[in-house]
Amino acid sequence: MKAVRVHEPGGPEVxxxxxxxxxxxxxxxxxxxxxxCGVNFIxxxxxKGLYPRETPxxxxxxxxxxxxxxxxxxEGFSEGDYVAFASAPGGAYAEYAVVPADRLVPVxxxxxxxxxxxxxxxxxxxxxxxxxxxxxxxEGHAALVHAAAGGVGLLLIQMAKMRGATVIGTAGTExxxxxxxxxxxxxxxxxxxxxxxxxxxxxTGGDGVHVVYDSVGRATFEGGLDVLxxxxxxxxxxxxxxxxxxxDLQILNQKGGLFVTRPSLAxxxxxxxxxxxxxxxxxxxxxxxxxxxxIGGTYPLSEAAKAxxxxxxxxxxxxxxxxx
Numbered sequence: 147m148k149a150v151r152v153h154e155p156g157g158p159e160v161x162x163x164x165x166x167x168x169x170x171x172x173x174x175x176x177x178x179x180x181x182x183c184g185v186n187f188i189x190x191x192x193x194k195g196l197y198p199r200e201t202p203x204x205x206x207x208x209x210x211x212x213x214x215x216x217x218x219x220x221e222g223f224s225e226g227d228y229v230a231f232a233s234a235p236g237g238a239y240a241e242y243a244v245v246p247a248d249r250l251v252p253v254x255x256x257x258x259x260x261x262x263x264x265x266x267x268x269x270x271x272x273x274x275x276x277x278x279x280x281x282x283x284x285e286g287h288a289a290l291v292h293a294a295a296g297g298v299g300l301l302l303i304q305m306a307k308m309r310g311a312t313v314i315g316t317a318g319t320e321x322x323x324x325x326x327x328x329x330x331x332x333x334x335x336x337x338x339x340x341x342x343x344x345x346x347x348x349x350t351g352g353d354g355v356h357v358v359y360d361s362v363g364r365a366t367f368e369g370g371l372d373v374l375x376x377x378x379x380x381x382x383x384x385x386x387x388x389x390x391x392x393x394d395l396q397i398l399n400q401k402g403g404l405f406v407t408r409p410s411l412a413x414x415x416x417x418x419x420x421x422x423x424x425x426x427x428x429x430x431x432x433x434x435x436x437x438x439x440x441i442g443g444t445y446p447l448s449e450a451a452k453a454x455x456x457x458x459x460x461x462x463x464x465x466x467x468x469x470x
Contacts, residue, residue: 148470149240150450153202155195158451158458161205161239169236169244171217176247178229182264182444183238184208185453185466186297187361187386193454196389204237205450206468210253210264220247228253228260230425232268232411239450241470248418251425257433265297265465266439268411270428271421272383273301275414277309278424280407281357281379285310288355290346290373292362293386294331295322297465300440302359303329308436314349316342316366318460325440325463342366346373357381364388376402383409386458440464 147168150161171177183206191197192205210230213223223229229250234243253263276298277283283306291306293299294315306313307330315331317323323334335345346355354375360366361384370380382390398404415421431437442464445453449468456462 147241148447149204149237150206150447150468151202151237152193152199152205155193155198155201158193158454160193161451161454163448163450166204166240168242171215171220171244173218174220174247175217175244176213176220176223176229176250177215177217177242177244178209178211178231178250179214179242180209180211180238180240180470182210182261183240183447183468183470184232184264184268185450185457185468186268187384187457188268189239190454190458191385196385204240206238206240206243207234208232208264208268209234209238209243210260210267214242217247223247223250223252228255228263230260230263230267232271232415239447239468241447249421251422251429253429254433258429261441261444261467261469262432262439263429265441265467266301266428266432267425269297269465270301270437270439271415271424272298272411273305274424274428275409275411276302276359276381276383277305277311279414280381280409283309283311283357287311287357288350288353289313290342290355290358290370291315291326291331292358292360292366292370293317294326294329294334295463296361297440297442298361298383300325300329300464301437303331304437306330314346314355322463329438343369343372350375354378359383361385362387363390371397371401371404374402374404378402378404380404380406381409382406442466444469
């Protein structure tokens, strides 16, 4: 089969589209013939070696397609079933992926296309745990969402509004600001022209926000602490601008008894029950039109490097997909 592998950490140019053996499912595993693979910032972190992995490895976490083969002991799935996943130990930038059966989610393709399911799994469940579990938003809460027009950002805004929160987003261009507003953001700050700290304080009448959802990291973290109200939550779930330097915890006291957390999706899908709760919620909202997924670009699997270049260059909105 064809797959995209990383032989050494580096830039997009290290992504090699090459022939590799088709994987065989072991006990408790399922082989999926992929129709779409999701592109995520965690893939960039793996490619760069920020999250080290033994090389060479097939990159990618997320995808959707049809069940192609079942390993010993697998129940609840049959060949031909449509499924989606956000955790592929063997890599998802490929024509086939082997996934533990307990990490697969069934997809009703009469309601949600396989490509949309692939686009929604990782980023959708991330937005779900951020808004429903890490800091469960409620009516009256105010949230600041960085990278508001990104794949997670657009979904996060919609879920925050579903829960009754006021949402302030940040974006780098007028076009991205428009998309954030269409998703439901109450206010959008153009960080290329405005200081997001000053603007957030102005918008909130000096009160600040209850929570900051920050996937940017180094460039926004310190400012984010300055816009939180008393006992506010800094939720750092990414580092697209680079890792946050060490923090003197006394700063959290000085700025109002703040909380800081650095979660990941694995922490919030630790059991199958939790995985299904999040995934089925998202897929049902998509199916009934409550949640809109924006696919910002599709690329042939062979052009994975181009997808990474566009993602890191902030030239994209919504979700990027690779098509095997």
